[in-house]
Amino acid sequence: MCSRSAxxxxxxxxxxxILTSGSYLALSSVVALGxxxxxxxxxxxxxxQRALCQSRPDAIIVIGEGxxxxxxxxxxxxRYGRWNCSALGERTVFGQELRVGSKEAAFTYAxxxxxxxxxxxxxxxxxxxxxxxxxxxxxxxxxxxxGWKWGxxxxxxxxxxxxxxxxxxxxxxxxxxxxxxxxxxxEAGRKILEERTKxxxxxxxxxxxxxxRTCWITLPKFREIGYMLKERYSEAVQxxxxxxxxxxxxxxxxxxxxxxxxxxxxxxxxxxxxxxxYCEEDRATGSTGTRxxxxxxxxxxxxxxxVMCCGRGYNTHHYTRVWQCNCKFHWCCFVKCNTCSExxxxxxxx
Ligand SMILES: *[C@@H]1O[C@H](CO)[C@@H](O)[C@H](O)[C@H]1NC(C)=O
Ligand SMILES: *[C@@H]1O[C@H](CO)[C@@H](O)[C@H](O)[C@H]1NC(C)=O
Numbered sequence: 472m473c474s475r476s477a478x479x480x481x482x483x484x485x486x487x488x489i490l491t492s493g494s495y496l497a498l499s500s501v502v503a504l505g506x507x508x509x510x511x512x513x514x515x516x517x518x519x520q521r522a523l524c525q526s527r528p529d530a531i532i533v534i535g536e537g538x539x540x541x542x543x544x545x546x547x548x549x550r551y552g553r554w555n556c557s558a559l560g561e562r563t564v565f566g567q568e569l570r571v572g573s574k575e576a577a578f579t580y581a582x583x584x585x586x587x588x589x590x591x592x593x594x595x596x597x598x599x600x601x602x603x604x605x606x607x608x609x610x611x612x613x614x615x616x617x618g619w620k621w622g623x624x625x626x627x628x629x630x631x632x633x634x635x636x637x638x639x640x641x642x643x644x645x646x647x648x649x650x651x652x653x654x655x656x657x658e659a660g661r662k663i664l665e666e667r668t669k670x671x672x673x674x675x676x677x678x679x680x681x682x683x684r685t686c687w688i689t690l691p692k693f694r695e696i697g698y699m700l701k702e703r704y705s706e707a708v709q710x711x712x713x714x715x716x717x718x719x720x721x722x723x724x725x726x727x728x729x730x731x732x733x734x735x736x737x738x739x740x741x742x743x744x745x746x747x748x749y750c751e752e753d754r755a756t757g758s759t760g761t762r763x764x765x766x767x768x769x770x771x772x773x774x775x776x777x778v779m780c781c782g783r784g785y786n787t788h789h790y791t792r793v794w795q796c797n798c799k800f801h802w803c804c805f806v807k808c809n810t811c812s813e814x815x816x817x818x819x820x821x
C-alpha cells in the first residue's frame with residue numbers, strides 16, 4: 472500500500488496534467504487519494520476504461536505515459552504542419568479529440584494506440600507492472616540448428632499490444648462508421664510497432680570468439696514508429712462503411728470508390744472524411760487555426776509563411792542576441808573579449 476500510494480503521488484501530477492491540463496490538485500492532497508478517486512477524476516474515460524483503471528491503478532500511470540509519448544511524437548512529426556496535432560473539442564485521456572474522421576484523426580489514433588503498447592511493454596521489461604515482465608516464452612534454444620539461445624529480457628510485445636487493445640479500444644462505444652475507422656487505425660498503429668521489434672544478440676566466449684550467442688527481442692525507438700506512421704499518414708486511404716443488409720450498423724470498411732469490396736490492408740491508415748484546411752479556428756472541425764504560429768519567411772515549403780498563414784500575412788519580430796566573443800588571454804592575467812551581436816527575425820502568422 473505504501474509503495475502504491477507513493478507511486479501515485481509521484482506520478483499523479485503528471486497524469487493529471489496529461490489528462491486535464493488545466494485544473495490542478497495540490498500534491499499533499501494527492502497522497503491520500505486512492506485509485507477510486509483518481510479514476511473518477513480522470514475526464515473522458517469510457518465505462519470499461521474506468522473499470523480497468525480501478526482494477527489496475529498501476530497500469531493507468533503507464534497508460535498516461537504512453538498517451539503522452541504518442542502526443543509528443545505527433546507534435547514532433549507535425550511541427551511544421553498547419554495542423555500541429557492540437558485540436559479543439561472533447562478532452563480525453565489521449566488529449567483533445569478531432570471531430571472529423573480525417574487523416575489527422577487517423578494518425579492520432581494510431582500513434583496513441585502504439586504509444587500505450589510501447590509504454591506498457593517497456594514497463595513490463597523494467598518490472599514496473601505487477602502482472603507482466605520479460606517474454607517468458609523466449610527461453611532455451613531458439614532452434615538447435617541456428618545455435619543461439621534466448622537470453623536477457625525479451626520485450627513482451629504481445630502483452631503490451633493486448634493491453635493497448637483492452638484499454639484504448641474500449642473508448643469506442645458508439646456503433647458507427649467512425650468506430651470502425653478508429654479501431655482499424657488503433658490496430659494499424661500497434662501492428663506497425665509489432666513489426667518493428669528487433670532481435671538483438673550478444674556473443675559469449677573467450678575474447679569474443681562467439682562460441683555461444685544469446686539473443687533477445689527489443690522494442691524500436693518510438694521516434695522510428697513516428698516516422699513510419701507519418702509515412703502511412705501520407706498514403707492514408709479513404710474508406711466507406713458497408714452495412715450488412717439486415718443490420719443497420721456498419722459492419723466493415725471498404726476502399727472508397729473501389730469496385731467490389733476491396734478492404735484496406737492491416738497497416739493502412741484509413742479515413743472517412745476529407746481534412747479541413749486547418750487555416751481558421753473552427754470548433755466544428757476541431758481546427759485551432761494557424762494564427763500566432765511560427766513560420767519560415769524564406770522557405771517555400773509547408774513551413775513557409777505563405778502556406779502556413781493561408782495568405783493572411785505575417786508579423787515580423789526582430790530580436791538581438793548578444794554574446795562575448797573573440798576572447799584573448801593577456802599576460803598576466805586577464806581575458807579580454809569583444810561583444811558580438813546578431814539580429815534575427817522571427818515570423819508569426821497574422
Ligand atoms: C499548435 O497551434 C495552436 C494554434 O496556433 C497553438 O495554440 C498551440 O500551442 C500549438 N501547439 C503546439 C504543440 O505547438
Ligand atoms: C527556413 O527555410 C530555409 C529553406 O528551407 C532554411 O534554410 C532555413 O534554415 C529555415 N529557417 C528557419 C528559421 O527554420
